[in-house]
Amino acid sequence: MRLSKSFIPTLKEVPAEAVIPSHILMIRSGLVRQLSAGIYTWLPLGYKVIRKIMDIIREEMNAIGGQEFHYPALNPKEIWEQTGRVEAFGDILFHIKNREYVLAPTHEEIVAYHAKGAVVSYKDMPQIWYQIQTKFRNEPRPRSGVIRGRQFIMKDAYTLDRSFEDLDKAYDLHDKAYRKIFDRCGLKYFVVGASSGAMGGSKSEEFMVKSDAGEDTVAYCEKCGYAANVEVAQSVSTNAKRHNESKPPYEISTPNVKSIDELCEFLKIDEHETAKSRVYVHDGVPVLVLMLGNDEVNESKLGSVLGGNVRSCHPDELKEISGADAGSIGPIGFKYRIIADNLLKDANNLYSGANKNDYHIGGIDLQRDVPGTEYFDLRTVESGEKCTRCNSTLEVFKAIELGHIFKLGTKYSEALGVMYLDEHGKEHPIVMGSYGIGVERIFACYLEQNYDDKGIIWKKPLSPFDIQLIGLNMKNATVTEASEKIYNDLQKQGYEVLFDDRTDVSAGFKFNDADLLGMPVQVIAGEKNLKDGKVEVKLRATNEKQIVELSNLNVKLKELI
RNA sequence: CGGGGUGUAGCGCAGCCCGGUUAGCGCGCUUCGUUCGGGACGAAGAGGUCGGGAGUUCGAAUCUCCCCACCCCGACCA
The missing domain is CATH 3.90.960.10 (YbaK/aminoacyl-tRNA synthetase-associated domain)
Incomplete structure (x- = not known):
C-alpha cells in the first residue's frame, strides 16, 4: 500500500484524552479514532490488525472443530426475560427505545434458542459454535481506550454436550486453543482460576495479561504458575504465636x-x-x-x-x-x-x-x-508473601482479562427447555459451555507489551505490514525508479509492504513515522546507498541496521522475516 | 452513582482569577520558492457558534445559574 494514498493520520503530539500507552499509540499511529465514550472507529491500518487477530482466532477455533456463526446483535427482549437476564444485567444491557429489542451483550440465549428442537439427539453432539462479533454493554464508565468499551468485538464460543464429562472435554479443547491463540499473538499471559459470578456456571478460567491498566488485581507465582484474583488468593503467612503461659487480661x-x-x-x-x-x-x-x-x-x-x-x-x-x-x-x-x-x-x-x-x-x-x-481466611495477599504451592515469592499486580472460559452447565438449556434424548430415549437438558475472547483487548495488550519511546514494535503475526519501504526524497529520479521497482518486487515475493512514497515529507519525518508505525522491517532506499546498488535494512525491534546489495535483498529479508 | 478535572481552529495549549479594540501561540493545512539520510527554511494565506442555554452588564471566552460532553480515581464489571 502506498502511504501517499493511505489514510494513516499519524500524530506527533499526545492526544489529551489518552493516558495509557496502548491508547496513546493507537491514536498517534492512526489506528483508531474515538467517536464517543467507549465507542471507537477502527481506521484502515488498525482494522488490518484486528483482522489478523480474528484470523488467528478463526484458525484455532476451526482446528478444534468450531463452526463459525453470525448471530444478530439485535435480540428480542422476550428471550432474555425467559432466562432472567434482563434483570441480571440491569443497566448494562442496552434497550432499544422504539421496539422490544435489546442489544446483545453476549449470546447464550440465542445459541440455546437455535439449539432447541434442532440439536435433539445425543448423536447431534458435541457441537462447538462460535462467532466473532460486535457486542454492546452500557458500561457505566468506559476507560483505558479500547480496553473497556460500550461496543467491542468479541469472539464468543458455545459448546453443546450431552454430559458434564463431555463438557470437560470441550472445556479442555478451548483451554488449549486459547493458549495457542495468545501464544501466536505474541502475548505474555497467565491463567487464573476464577469464580464464574453471574454467568451461572461452575468452573472457569481467566486468561490475563499483567498491566497497570488492568481492572483486576491478581497474585501470581512466577515459579509454579499459581495465579489467583486477590479476592480469593491465599499465601503462606506466619500465625500469631500461642505461648505456653497465658497471662491474665x-x-x-x-x-x-x-x-x-x-x-x-x-x-x-x-x-x-x-x-x-x-x-x-x-x-x-x-x-x-x-x-x-x-x-x-x-x-x-x-x-x-x-x-x-x-x-x-x-x-x-x-x-x-x-x-x-x-x-x-x-x-x-x-x-x-x-x-x-x-x-x-x-x-x-x-x-x-x-x-x-x-x-x-x-x-x-x-x-x-x-x-x-x-x-x-479473611486477609488480603500482598506482594512478597510466599506461594502456598511452591513457597516461592508471590507478586501482586494489576491485570487485564483477555479471555474467559466457563463451564456453564444446564442453566440456559433448562430455562429455555433445550432438551435431547439419550440412547435410552430419556430426556436431558443439553450441557453448555461458554468461551469469550476480547479481540481489541488482545490488540491493546500487545501494544502494552511491545513499544518503546519511538512507537510501536510489531512482530510478524499481528503486524499490519511486513515491511515499511521508505523512498527518501521521492523527487529524485534514481530513488523513485529504484524504490518503485523494490516495491513491486517485494510484493511479488508475497510480502505485505507499506511504501512511503510521499514526495512532500522530509527524510527525518519518514524515519520517525516508520518507527512510530512499527513494522518489523524497514527498507530504506536513498540516493546515498542506491548509487552503489544498495539499500539499508533496519529491524524495528533492535534498531539493527545493515546495508544490503539490491540483488541480495530477497535473501536477506527471508532471513529476517 | 460519589469525588476530582477539562471543554477556546484538525491536534496540543495560553488567555478566564482581576469583564473592555479585530481572541492568541506551537504543530498541522493551502500556495510559491529553496532544501532533500533522522520530525527542514523563507514568504504569503485559509481556518473560531470560545461545549450549549439562560442571566448579570453599556459591554461576557472571562462573572452567575442550569444543562451537555470527555478524561481520571472510586463504586460497578456476565
Missing part, C-alpha cells in the same frame, strides 16, 4: 493511641502480638472482624464467608455498638458475633482494643477469653 491506658503502628510503638511490642478490629454490619447485625497485626480485611472473602449483605460500619455507629470509637475496639466485651482471621487461631497474650476510648487490653487469650470466635 489487663487494661492499659493508651491515650491517643489508635492505629496498630501507634500501639506497637507505645507498648514497644511487635505487630504479631496485636489484633486489629474492624466492625461490619451483616444483614443489619454488627460483626467484629479481628485481623492479625496490620493485615487488611479482604472484603470479598468476608462477603463470601458471611453471605447476605455486608457493609463496613459507619464511624458514628461504632460507639453505640462497641462503646468506643475506631482505634479502641476489641473482642473483649464485644456483644455481637466475632470472627477472626485464621492467622489468629487460638492465639494468646494478644493486645487489642478495650471497647473504651484510650484503653487497650493485653493478655488476651482468644481460646479462653473469646471462646465463640469463628475463624476464616
